[in-house]
Amino acid sequence: MAITILGDKEFEKVPSIKNKVLRVNLNENIYGTFAEIGAGQETVRHFFRAGGASGTIAKAMSAYDKDFSDAIYGIEDDGRYVTEKRLKKMLTHEMQLIEDRISRYKEPNKIFFTYANTVATIDFAKKYKGHGWVGIKFQITPEGEFNEIILHVRFHENDARLQQLTLGTLGVNLIYGAFYKHDNPKHLLKYLYDHIDKDQIEIDTINFSGPQFEGVDNRLMSLQLVRNGMTEAVMFDPNGNNVLPAAVLYKKNILALRGSFRPVTKVNMDMYEKSLAMFIDANRVNEKKTKVIFEITLSNLRAEGEIDEEDFMARARLLCSLGQTVMISNFKEYYKVVEYFSNYTKERMGLVMGVNNLIDVFDATYYRHLSGGILEAFGKLFFKDLKVYLYPMKNPKTGELTTSENLKVHPRMKELYKFFKYNGKVVDIENYDPSISGIFSREVLRMIHDGEEGWEELLPEGIAEMIKSREQFGYDSVTY
Structure with a gap:
């Protein structure tokens, strides 16, 4: 049985963060995990508080200790944790666990997702404002192929708590956009800043992949970042791939x-x-x-x-x-x-x-x-x-x-x-x-x-x- 997630014409033009979360939580088919490293569990917190989380959240975790993180996701060659490579490992590992542990026979209609982020917020001396990688791996139909949206952010706020709150809002916007705006990546990109001012956080790299985004040229998505004032500059390499400046x-x-x-x-x-x-x-x-x-x-x-x-x-x-x-x-x-x-x-x-x-x-x-x-x-x-x-x-x-x-x-x-x-x-x-x-x-x-x-x-x-x-x-x- 194929389930297609409908558009959101019946919803308000810019739904509140709570309404976005509720719409995901109350969809009986959306089911997945949250893995957040470095800034608390700010995204999943919204889903727990909105109500109906038991039908959406399979697991929420934060492998905050480096040794625990290495034991779960493996040791990186460069010893770094806030990298795209680390994020992709997180998404792959957590999605594999969902598929291993959730029976398709018992849950034939479930649409799986994994949301992850690995970030470093502002340091104590306020010399480095922090940055991070955020991504989601998701289906749009049961047993369908997976799609990914991965982005890099730079924090501009001067307080770690404010950065955490902004990251949580961005995470909700990304998850909501993945399920309800995937048919229009340009609009999805704009909606990432719902309830966020552009001087709070900068998105300087984004990549869409998977069958849903086969027709998307990520260089055009990069162009949108600059056009929309989300960043001052973007880059892509000789192979046409978006790269982190x-x-x-x-x-x-x-x-x-x-x-x-x-x-x-x-x-x-x-x-x-x-x-x-x-x-x-x-x-x-x-x-x-x-x-x-x-x-x-x-x-x-x-x-x-x-x-x-x-x-x-x-x-x-x-x-x-x-x-x-x-x-x-x-x-x-x-x-x-x-x-x-x-x-x-x-x-x-x-x-x-x-x-x-x-x-x-x-x-x-x-x-x-x-x-x-x-x-x-x-x-x-x-x-x-x-x-x-x-x-x-x-x-x-x-x-x-x-x-x-x-x-x-x-x-x-x-x-x-x-x-x-x-x-x-x-x-x-x-x-x-x-x-x-x-x-x-x-x-x-x-x-x-x-x-x-x-x-x-x-x-x-x-x-x-x-x-x-x-x-x-x-x-x-x-x-x-």
Whole structure:
């Protein structure tokens, strides 16, 4: 007998936490376990207090002692407990126990779930605010295949008790969303913040998996996190998987390249290759401990109006195919990017820019919201030995080449620019390919739209074929 869980049109638009819990508890088919480590049993507490918990809760536990936790879930190679790997072990182990201990013959209609979290709340000195992994493994029909929703959170409140309460509310929202919003992951994502302010907790990574979410591209879910103001930046790896920024950036040397990549061109890749060689040589850094980030800002995605998800995915796929790690951020100003990276590493940093980008950096109008204006911004931008690697720009009409030596900034910024330039903070990219310095993404995009020949030669190997096969960026195989 298949049981499909109905939608919630008959419920209020934003049900209270108690009503969400009651709806789960009073569903005679939903049955599962809670395993919470590090912040008490804040989620299951709601289910115990609401009433009807005996029909929902098979077990609630907190293996708070590390030795007990290791005995139950195994010892991690890195000795860490607040990790995605640990969370997945918890979900797998607890679900296996349910299936082993609950007879399908006696309970043919039960829909099993396991909710788990492993978190570290704020420390006593209030130096580290804490973070954690939260997830649910669940069915939507009896004996159906299992689905998973796994997310990473960062706490922003300055009190452990408040963090625990927020975590409990988030847990209820996740469980409720898994059963009653699984058919619309975008909405489910928004509802995770029901009765939670966005300055209380940040969700910076989320992944949906299982048959129910076969059509979900987790990179689009990452984009939603930034669009919804749930986090400032998200990342995905060359395989297209969402990854935790902290894990990617921790104690790494970082070289960041910002652009529209619409589409990625030979110039973009030349900027990347030549600046990386200079970055490694000048800083004598270990290439294996160096991370290159291709960044696309939300404002860039909105440049043509509302964000076009297909356009976003086209850029993402092309960059991933070139083996790059991609970051989507809500940082308009470069100093905010540097501040963000500094949360995870104290190692060397470099920013790769085109001429127009650097001119914008020295535009004081971008910093009017800061009490210290452009000087405050530059203090944050160049607080260490960060360097800007400038890629020369060739004027397609005159053939003139613009470098750091003849770059023109606002007259009032001239002396400030000279200060940073002659103190080695701005360096020209060497050994660049002059034959491609006149390539611009916007011109390539126009050529594709207009059906003009020759644009394929302006892109890295294999990119034109991908654009054609997927009919991206306005390419129309019929027109061509």
